[in-house]
Amino acid sequence: MDKLIRIDNLYKSFYDGDTELQILKGVNLNVHKSEMLAIMGASGVGKSTLLHIIGTLDRPTGGNIFYEDEDITVFSERELTQFRNDAIGFVFQFHQLLPEFTALENVAMSRLIRNKKNAADKDGNRYSSDAYENAEILLENVGLSERLEHFPSQLSGGERQRVAIARALINQPKVVLADEPTGNIDDKTSEAVLDVLQDINERLNQTFIIVTHDSRLSKRANRTVHLVDGKIAD
Ligand SMILES: Nc1ncnc2c1ncn2[C@@H]1O[C@H](COP(=O)(O)OP(=O)(O)OP(=O)(O)O)[C@@H](O)[C@H]1O
Ligand SMILES: [Mg+2]
Numbered sequence: 001m002d003k004l005i006r007i008d009n010l011y012k013s014f015y016d017g018d019t020e021l022q023i024l025k026g027v028n029l030n031v032h033k034s035e036m037l038a039i040m041g042a043s044g045v046g047k048s049t050l051l052h053i054i055g056t057l058d059r060p061t062g063g064n065i066f067y068e069d070e071d072i073t074v075f076s077e078r079e080l081t082q083f084r085n086d087a088i089g090f091v092f093q094f095h096q097l098l099p100e101f102t103a104l105e106n107v108a109m110s111r112l113i114r115n116k117k118n119a120a121d122k123d124g125n126r127y128s129s130d131a132y133e134n135a136e137i138l139l140e141n142v143g144l145s146e147r148l149e150h151f152p153s154q155l156s157g158g159e160r161q162r163v164a165i166a167r168a169l170i171n172q173p174k175v176v177l178a179d180e181p182t183g184n185i186d187d188k189t190s191e192a193v194l195d196v197l198q199d200i201n202e203r204l205n206q207t208f209i210i211v212t213h214d215s216r217l218s219k220r221a222n223r224t225v226h227l228v229d230g231k232i233a234d
């Protein structure tokens with residue numbers, strides 16, 4: 001299988017005053033293209049920390065992360081921002097949709113911004129946009145074609161989470177990182193969200209890394225790894 005991400009001997013410490021808190025202590029992990037990988041582990045073990053570092057939202061204390069053989073740990077802040085916008089989609093436990101925008105606008109937003117920036121780079125202020133068209137297709141993909149003009153407050157918890165999934169897909173990322181995507185919704189609603197994740201994975205070959213406590217999610221994943229005492233357990 002083609003390798004998408006290689007995590008090599010990753011370390012992360014936090015400092016509490018002078019006290020060093022070692023969280024990640026030599027994580028080694030490969031992620032393959034098109035796979036749905038679940039990461040499980042006890043509360044406080046460092047799952048979110050690891051996901052943030054994979055997503056370039058935080059930097060490791062040591063070790064390297066390669067995306068298709070490119071070492072992102074040597075990137076500047078500017079390069080990281082660009083890389084994150086182009087290559088990574090995020091789904092969090094709390095969906096973090098913008099309340100004053102519709103489902104369609106929430107999904108289209110980052111692509112609108114990107115198109116505008118790319119167009120401005122090329123030919124000044126003129127730009128055309130496929131953002132709404134793509135957002136509509138993605139909302140159809142997650143079963144929300146009837147909810148395009150709804151605001152987040154007019155959607156159920158599971159629907160909001162599905163909008164968040166569509167939003168994560170809008171720039172065709174190399175990988176979608178999800179931190180407990182079913183952590184904040186009930187069992188039945190979770191099943192609908194899991195259906196969508198699995199469907200997107202299988203039909204669009206989208207690579208996912210999902211941190212979860214939910215054994216039903218790990219059952220649907222292609223592979224589950226466990227983070228134990230700062231390392232991926234054998
Ligand atoms: N910015 C930070 N500064 C200091 N300590 C931190 C910081 N972020 C995380 N930690 C500590 O690192 C440890 C791991 O946190 P993390 O959020 O990664 O755990 P987790 O495995 O995601 O737990 P949970 O399952 O409860 O979400 C915790 O002890 C936490 O207090
Ligand atoms: Mg966490």
